[in-house]
Amino acid sequence: MLDTTWSIETPEGITLDLRVAGPIVRAQAWLIDVMIRTAAYISLGIVLAMLGRAGMGVFLIVFFLIEWFYPVCFEVLGSGQTLGKRVMGLRVLCEDGSPVSWSVSMTRNILLTADFLPLAYTAGLLSMLLTRHFQRLGDLAAGTLVIYADRPLESKAMEAIEPLSSHVHLGLAEQRAIVSFAERSQTLTTERAQELAELAVDITGATGAEGFHRLKRIAAGLRGAP
Amino acid sequence: MKQQRFESLHGTRWEALQEWLDPKRGSKPAAEDLPHLYRQVCHHLALARRRHYSLALVERLNGLVLRAHQRIHGARAGLTGLWIQYALRTFPRLVRTEWRLVLLSALLFYGPMAGMMLAIQARPASAYLVMNPMELANIEDMYDPAAHKIGPARHSDTDLMMFGHYIRNNVSIDFQCFATGLFFGLGSAFFLVFNGLVIGTVAGHLTHVGLGGTFWPFVSGHSALELTAAVLSGAAGLRLGVGLLLPGRLKRLESLKVAARRGMRLLYGAAFMTFTAAFIEAFWSSTTAIPALTKYIVGIALCALVLFYFLALGHGQTEEAAS
Numbered sequence: 001m002l003d004t005t006w007s008i009e010t011p012e013g014i015t016l017d018l019r020v021a022g023p024i025v026r027a028q029a030w031l032i033d034v035m036i037r038t039a040a041y042i043s044l045g046i047v048l049a050m051l052g053r054a055g056m057g058v059f060l061i062v063f064f065l066i067e068w069f070y071p072v073c074f075e076v077l078g079s080g081q082t083l084g085k086r087v088m089g090l091r092v093l094c095e096d097g098s099p100v101s102w103s104v105s106m107t108r109n110i111l112l113t114a115d116f117l118p119l120a121y122t123a124g125l126l127s128m129l130l131t132r133h134f135q136r137l138g139d140l141a142a143g144t145l146v147i148y149a150d151r152p153l154e155s156k157a158m159e160a161i162e163p164l165s166s167h168v169h170l171g172l173a174e175q176r177a178i179v180s181f182a183e184r185s186q187t188l189t190t191e192r193a194q195e196l197a198e199l200a201v202d203i204t205g206a207t208g209a210e211g212f213h214r215l216k217r218i219a220a221g222l223r224g225a226p
Numbered sequence: 227m228k229q230q231r232f233e234s235l236h237g238t239r240w241e242a243l244q245e246w247l248d249p250k251r252g253s254k255p256a257a258e259d260l261p262h263l264y265r266q267v268c269h270h271l272a273l274a275r276r277r278h279y280s281l282a283l284v285e286r287l288n289g290l291v292l293r294a295h296q297r298i299h300g301a302r303a304g305l306t307g308l309w310i311q312y313a314l315r316t317f318p319r320l321v322r323t324e325w326r327l328v329l330l331s332a333l334l335f336y337g338p339m340a341g342m343m344l345a346i347q348a349r350p351a352s353a354y355l356v357m358n359p360m361e362l363a364n365i366e367d368m369y370d371p372a373a374h375k376i377g378p379a380r381h382s383d384t385d386l387m388m389f390g391h392y393i394r395n396n397v398s399i400d401f402q403c404f405a406t407g408l409f410f411g412l413g414s415a416f417f418l419v420f421n422g423l424v425i426g427t428v429a430g431h432l433t434h435v436g437l438g439g440t441f442w443p444f445v446s447g448h449s450a451l452e453l454t455a456a457v458l459s460g461a462a463g464l465r466l467g468v469g470l471l472l473p474g475r476l477k478r479l480e481s482l483k484v485a486a487r488r489g490m491r492l493l494y495g496a497a498f499m500t501f502t503a504a505f506i507e508a509f510w511s512s513t514t515a516i517p518a519l520t521k522y523i524v525g526i527a528l529c530a531l532v533l534f535y536f537l538a539l540g541h542g543q544t545e546e547a548a549s
Binding site for chain 1: 405
């Protein structure tokens, strides 16, 4: 298995697998957030400039609030996703799998200042590369992770097909691979599916469309009848 | 049991959990047997893993259980009564518990400040060790007694704008002081010393040049709150550094997490004090209409109030202070 998974043991005694997100994706999400914030500042600035000096004061206050509390509010109220993270499909979680609370989110975002030093998030980047689960300094101190908010794999129901038992002994990994391939094959093009099925020519004994069909029959046999 | 039979047997339960997580418009999901349902699906996930069913099935169950886990275990207690408890009891008590770090932070801050003030009295040219002549001239302009409003950017005469400016400036300094403490406390120490030197230079230089009559009434109103808040932010940062350097019986990372929680609690109070100080600074300190004596009296009263708050509040109950 990949080593970028984090396993949590829940109180019910099972382990949940989370995929941890690396620095490049997080940097992209951060960039999107910066652009959104800049757009907000510009539009607010234009509106408030009409109110003169008092408007400038309000603008500074709003700037302060957005700068420090935009990530916090979104992470707590938006189920761990700021707008940039939502676009990139990421989510912030505590290390035990529970959603972030106010104080945890504030800790991790105030320590963003420390991650920024000495310049342009060098400390944060180093920390992400050196820790096992891509945690920057704010994540380490607050006990949070950024994971991929996965959407389940698309798998339509497999069509009814006459099962075939393989005359070659299949190990466990091979059985899993065949069944997964059969489930995935509906999202592939026919040519690609046949090309992949040719890798199993020793098992199916045929190539091309016939090999693909036989592989699907073997997978149906492994899955069992409904 | 083969995978197909497993799916057809238990598919309805998974769909029920999915329905509870994403209720369709207008329908109220029934949650009577939710604990039982959740545990069942957890069991199915464990089975699917153990029996090495296909990746799609395991991922689907993993996602279901993760979301349900977050909904069930993620409920947070309400915050309403917590603020009052924090203000009246937790915060002063926390400051007293961390008195060593607060003392160190105060020494790092007030020490250079007093040192610069004395040095300028003895030898006025030492002001130029810290700031260049142009900056000092700017500051002298700010505190010109003939000005309509005292303080930075005196061409602006809107209190609201200065309020915004002070908030953004001062609270950001507090947060910086805290965050840089992550580097073994050195960042906090540096910022405390630096800010102490700058403030001491400004105070000493203005007093020496003769503008003390405008400077001291200006700062007396808000300085009790603002300087104390700076010291507390520095103490919070030092707490982070000490958590890294002296983990005690914990692993270093765990010690950092505990220290971060305590430091953040200090920081909330410090940020609120800075906020209040910014309010006073913008709307009260800069008016020239109020005589100096009144401002001194208010300043001393605030000082006494701050001392009383931290020394006298939060005693009494001997409940365990949560870390």
